Amino acid sequence: MKQFRIFVKKEWLHIWRDKRTLFILIWMPVIQILLYGFALTNEVKNSNMVVFDQAKDEASRSIAEKISSSRYFSLYKNINSWKEIEATFRQGKIRLAVVFPRNFRYDLLHGNHAQIQLIADSSDPNTANMLSNYAAVIINDYQEAINENQKLPYTIKVQVRMRYNPELKGAYNFVPGVMALVLMLVCTMMTAIAIVKEKEIGTMEVILVSPLKPFRIIIAKTIPYLVVSMLNIISILLISVYALDVPIAGSLWLLMAESILFTITSLSVGILISNTAKTQQTAMFTAMMSLFLPTLLFSGFLFPVENMPLPLQLIANVVPSRWYFIIVKDVMIKGLGFAAVWKETLILIGMTTTLLGISIYKFKIRL
């Protein structure tokens, strides 16, 4: 056991001496989460729009004002011709144009069917969709307000409640995503590199000749990275709770336990990569290609897995971060307990034991 301790201490010294890598390890998650939190948000706020008001009456003005004063829009300018709409769209200045026809108020009050046209820049279809929906909701609100005193014969009132994330904050989605990404990066890439490095500089051979058991060597090399990832999880959670207002709805201990499990999954992938890679560059590249990209694409973090074609869904199923992402969302955001995530947990445990088994078996063969 003492030999083991000495080995872990040596591994710490490696990390500690390499200040640049240490800096990246500690700060990368913080920077990533802040970046996603404040800069790369997929929420739509303050989109520029124009109003082409041909009616210029009380009703059109008050609707235009309601739209432009909402937090989703800001009025770029009022314009006076169709041509001008086209021009401002082409300049890329605006995302939405609201057009009121002549006699808007008259039609509304007397003709019973007034029309408003919403023109959106759908070169970005998701945003166009969202913006036109927001505008439509605002217009509906106005309509309800003026109808308040009258009894409509038949009305259906739709009540929407956004559960788990009433304010529709993007942070609720990317905090779990960043956790999966960071753990994957730190654990897989760093352990793979650390092991391959010893092979490259020739110390691995000497250690293997020593009485230290190969299995112990591998475990000792991974422990420091396990600790670093725990620090990373803690820093991510602190930032998300205190800076991004994403609360931990479920049990913190369950969340930590699941994170440790996922960390071990990532570590075993790292060990597996280090078995085949001959140089540190190869190890890094393999880790990138086999984990970082799949985590981005297939974890459900950026693109919902349910909407993917079947073959891609099958691929997504073997990406460990997909299951971790689901677990974190369920526990942290939805506040669910172990009963809700036992299946995902079991899948992760299965993956981990398989990976660890293969990599230790292969490590022994190499001797």
Add this chain to the structure above:
Amino acid sequence: METEKVIRVQELTKKFGDFTAVDSISFEVTKGEIFGFLGANGAGKTTAIRMLCGLSLPTSGIASVAGFDVYKQNESIKKNIGYMSQKFSLYEDLTVVENISFYAGIYGLNDNQIREKTGLLLAQLQLEGERKSLVRSLPLGWKQKLAFSIAIVHDPAIVFLDEPTGGVDPITRREFWSMIYAASARGITVFVTTHYMDEAEYCNRVSIMVDGRIEALDSPQNLMSNFEGRSMDDVFLRLARKAQRTS
């Protein structure tokens, strides 16, 4: 106990598929002997050493190292040997003292022994002033001597040196060899591979491997007279030219 055999090898063979890297070699090494293991690149030296160190299993044959069988007792072998590889094998980002205590530690020395050994070693190498320097900053010759001292820090029965003096200047090589003699005088058996034929002449006995087989095995003097060479260089060239394999 001068005739105690610390390495016994009989018809040891290692095959990789169809390729026979080591072809039925036999030899014995006596305690305290400096045994030179020569051969061109690809002759099978490294494969042979790896089998003796317990890093790879022989295909057939018998071998025992420090009295332990290479098939069944490689854990015991590992406790009783030191090893220095072709590649430089210290951690450049650790200090001199950290390297010493790491390697001493994984060989199971306790804290007192480690302290004692560290002091002794630093004094021998005159490295007291550099104890807290990173190994990276030492000149190659010093690193090499430090690596050797560390390879025998646990007083092994045998130390295996795989081309230990590659890329080192002649003066340092001299000093290195005096360290080898000192180790041998302490009763540590030295099993060394080298490319330098002048170094081969420093050995008590030398074996020359060609194409996985041992072609000659004797003291340098006897080899030179048997093969009518003026130096080990002549002997080596005469034997190595017979090689069929190209490396």
